[in-house]
Amino acid sequence: MSTEFNATSAFRALQGGVSAAPKVSPIRAAAFDDVREAVGKRLSQGTPGAMAAVADAFAIAERLWGEIRTTPAFVLGAKPAGCKKGCGWCCHQRVGATAVEVLYIAGQLRARPEAAPLLARLDAWDSGRPCVFLVDDACAIYDLRPLKCRGLYQMDARWCMTTYAKLDPPLFGPPLSHDYQTQPKDVFDGAVFGLAQPFYAAGHDCPGVDFIPALKAVIHRPEAVEEWWRGKEVFPAATRLHDWFPPMEKGKGKKKRG
Ligand code: SF4
Numbered sequence: 001m002s003t004e005f006n007a008t009s010a011f012r013a014l015q016g017g018v019s020a021a022p023k024v025s026p027i028r029a030a031a032f033d034d035v036r037e038a039v040g041k042r043l044s045q046g047t048p049g050a051m052a053a054v055a056d057a058f059a060i061a062e063r064l065w066g067e068i069r070t071t072p073a074f075v076l077g078a079k080p081a082g083c084k085k086g087c088g089w090c091c092h093q094r095v096g097a098t099a100v101e102v103l104y105i106a107g108q109l110r111a112r113p114e115a116a117p118l119l120a121r122l123d124a125w126d127s128g129r130p131c132v133f134l135v136d137d138a139c140a141i142y143d144l145r146p147l148k149c150r151g152l153y154q155m156d157a158r159w160c161m162t163t164y165a166k167l168d169p170p171l172f173g174p175p176l177s178h179d180y181q182t183q184p185k186d187v188f189d190g191a192v193f194g195l196a197q198p199f200y201a202a203g204h205d206c207p208g209v210d211f212i213p214a215l216k217a218v219i220h221r222p223e224a225v226e227e228w229w230r231g232k233e234v235f236p237a238a239t240r241l242h243d244w245f246p247p248m249e250k251g252k253g254k255k256k257r258g
């Protein structure tokens with residue numbers, strides 16, 4: 001029987017300095033611990049360290065997932081994924097990312113001259129449309145995509161089509177299946193929490209936000225990183241995802257206002 005991970009209780013326990021989060025699957029715990037440790041080492045480096053911490057989190061989680069998916073047990077035992085290039089139904093849903101991921105991705109995109117057309121698409125994007133980075137049914141920022149995007153591993157793309165893109169169910173074929181592989185979700189969700197927790201512990205609000213509207217708010221504002229670091233709200237309140245992490249508790253960390 002798989003163990004259910006209660007992300008909110010785990011996060012709250014860790015926010016309060018309790019080391020034993022309840023009922024954490026070993027894979028989530030490994031991703032959480034590895035990412036949290038790496039991010040913690042970056043915090044003394046200010047905003048450059050915060051941005052480097054996101055790159056660390058991406059690399060650590062990808063490495064862990066790479067190790068898992070190449071084990072004989074996974075290769076021989078996992079069901080084939082419906083996921084492949086050209087299948088982008090999941091990119092029709094609202095995408096979540098941590099605040100620090102959004103600031104990092106914005107900085108990376110600003111630094112890439114070849115990303116100029118993507119920035120123009122972002123400026124023209126309106127809510128209710130699929131992710132702006134879904135181009136020709138593929139992710140145009142694959143190496144930069146948020147952790148949440150990386151953990152998807154659905155078996156039945158038709159389920160994604162009807163659920164995320166709200167298209168009519170197919171008239172023939174087997175019943176739709178919501179079946180998914182748990183390990184990538186465990187890895188990347190563990191990494192999400194391992195990334196956010198040290199920022200919270202140090203007094204930097206790092207909520208989950210609605211990725212595209214949040215990115216749109218900061219894409220032309222490089223100064224937003226420093227503002228966020230000093231405690232200023234840089235994302236519109238409406239982009240905050242209240243079901244991700246509990247609100248920062250008063251008295252935790254050393255939040256500065258700037
Ligand atoms: S999660 Fe679903 S829509 Fe996304 S790539 Fe996988 S099968 Fe396709």
Ligand code: SF4
Nearest residue numbers: 091131133134139149
């Ligand atoms: S960032 Fe890429 S993977 Fe994530 S929703 Fe957008 S297009 Fe899809």
